[in-house]
Amino acid sequence: MIWPAEAIWEAVAPLLPGFTLEVLPEIDSTNTELMRRARAGRAEPVLLVAERQTAGRGRMGRSWESGGAIPALTFSLGLPLNPANWSGLSLAVGLSVAVSLHPELRLKWPNDIWLGERKLAGILIETASIGDRRYAVIGVGVNIAPHVDYGLRTPAAGLQQLLPQVDAPQALECIAEALARSILRFEAQGFAPLQTAFHALDLLYGRELLCSDGVTGIARGVDASGALLVHTGVGVKKITSAEVSVRPTATHP
Ligand code: BTN
Numbered sequence: 471m472i473w474p475a476e477a478i479w480e481a482v483a484p485l486l487p488g489f490t491l492e493v494l495p496e497i498d499s500t501n502t503e504l505m506r507r508a509r510a511g512r513a514e515p516v517l518l519v520a521e522r523q524t525a526g527r528g529r530m531g532r533s534w535e536s537g538g539a540i541p542a543l544t545f546s547l548g549l550p551l552n553p554a555n556w557s558g559l560s561l562a563v564g565l566s567v568a569v570s571l572h573p574e575l576r577l578k579w580p581n582d583i584w585l586g587e588r589k590l591a592g593i594l595i596e597t598a599s600i601g602d603r604r605y606a607v608i609g610v611g612v613n614i615a616p617h618v619d620y621g622l623r624t625p626a627a628g629l630q631q632l633l634p635q636v637d638a639p640q641a642l643e644c645i646a647e648a649l650a651r652s653i654l655r656f657e658a659q660g661f662a663p664l665q666t667a668f669h670a671l672d673l674l675y676g677r678e679l680l681c682s683d684g685v686t687g688i689a690r691g692v693d694a695s696g697a698l699l700v701h702t703g704v705g706v707k708k709i710t711s712a713e714v715s716v717r718p719t720a721t722h723p
Pocket residue numbers: 498499500501502523525526527528529530532534543544545546582591592593594609610611612
C-alpha cells in the first residue's frame with residue numbers, strides 16, 4: 471500500500487510539535503505498541519499505522535478483527551494530553567472520524583461509527599502516566615470492505631459501500647488532520663461544544679435500549695459531559711461508558 475505520509479505529516483506536524491508518522495506492515499496492535507512505548511517513557515506525538523494487526527483489541531477486552539482480503543484501516547494516535555475532564559473524548563473522536571469520512575455515517579454511543587444497522591468503525595482509547603503527565607493512545611479501526619459473515623457476530627459495514635474506490639491510505643488522509651484538531655479542541659474545551667453536533671448523528675436517539683446492567687429505556691441523547699441519557703420507567707438514567715454497554719432492542723431498516 472502507498473501511504474500519503476508526507477501530506478499527513480505536513481498537515482499534522484504544525485499542530486503537534488515533534489509529530490512523527492510510522493507505517494508498519496504488521497504488528498500485534500497499534501494501541502498495544504504505543505502503550506508499550508509510553509510505559510518505556512516515550513511521550514512524543516505519533517501516528518502509528520499498521521497494514522495488518524495480528525492481535526487487534528476492541529473495547530471491554532474484546533478482539534478486533536481487521537477483515538479479509540481488503541484490510542481495515544488500523545491506526546493509533548498517541549499524544550500527551552491534559553484535558554480538565556476526560557469524559558466525552560471517545561465521542562469527540564468518533565464525531566471527527568465520522569464527519570471526515572462520509573455524511574451518511576452515524577454514531578453509536580459511546581464510540582462506534584455505524585452505517586445503517588452495521589458497525590463500520592470502532593475506537594479504543596487508553597491512557598498511560600508518564601511522570602506527572604498523561605499520554606493518550608487513541609486507536610481507530612475503520613472497515614474498508616464489508617466483512618463476510620464470521621462466527622456469530624453481526625457482519626460489519628465497510629466504507630467501500632459508500633465510496634467504492636476508497637482504500638485505507640485515502641481514508642487515513644481524510645481523517646488525520648481533522649482528528650488532531652478535534653483532539654486539541656477537546657483538550658481545551660471538553661465535550662460540551664460538540665453536544666449539538668453529536669446529537670445530529672446520534673444513531674440511538676429515540677430508540678429503545680437494553681443496557682448491559684439490565685436497564686431498559688429510551689435513548690435521549692447525551693449530556694454536556696457525553697454521558698448517555700436513558701429514560702427508564704423510574705426516571706432518567708445517566709450512563710457513562712465505564713459502567714455499561716448498550717444495544718438497541720429492535721432494529722429499524
Ligand atoms: C471497538 O470497536 O471495540 C474498538 C475497536 C478499536 C480497533 C482499533 S484498530 C487500531 C487500534 N489498535 C487496536 O488494537 N485497536 C484499535
